Amino acid sequence: MAASGKGNHGGQSMPHVVGTNIIPAVIALPTKADVIAPDGSEVRILAKTDRASMANFRLAAGQVTIGVVHRTVDEVWMVTGGEGSIWRCPDGRPDLGSEDKLVPGVSIPIPVGTHFQFRAAEGTFLDILGVTVPPWPGEDEAIVSDVAPWKPNVAVVP
Structure with missing residues (x-):
């Protein structure tokens, strides 16, 4: 028999049990950030399996992240709102770096070992849906890049 129910966080449901298998919970986009990423962006944690995780990354208008590089994970992003750019x-x-415009509908891969930095355009926020493979292991995953081109202006919680 399947069991389900609503949790208290962002409309999250309880996992469904079917026989001996568990179907992961359904999660709605939280209204507030769950954490601040090592790069300084707001993170709203979404669905997760043993092999991948999904999150919403958000910057306020004019914010510039800290440049980072991931140790072990790939990410694939899709811009869902606002405008900005990524390096x-x-x-x-x-010498091999490039900057790309971020607008709704644009998807962008960030393979492991890629240094990157992103920013929201002046006057508009930036919302990104990101999938991480394997799932995000924790804040030690991101290393500060020493080659990022822009001066960051995000507030990072110590």
């Missing part, structure tokens, strides 16, 4: 650089080689 990506393979293997920490600024």
Whole structure:
């Protein structure tokens, strides 16, 4: 028999049990950030399995993140609102870096080892839906990049 119910966080349901299998919970987009990412962006944690995790990343108008590089995970992003830009650089080689515009509907891959930094345009927020493979392991995953091009202005919680 399946069991379900509403949790207290962002409309999260309880996992469904079908026989000996568990179907992961359904999660609605939280109104407030769950955590601040190592790069300084707001993170709203969404669905997760043993093999992947999903989150919403948000910057306020004009915010610039801290440049980082991931140790072990790939991410694939899709812009869902606002405007901004992202700078990506393979293997920490600024001569190979490039900047791309971020607008709704644009998707962008960030393979492991890619240095990256993103920012919201002046006058508008930036919302991104991100999938991380394997699932996000914790804040030690991100290392501050020493080749990021922009001066960050996000407030990072110590």
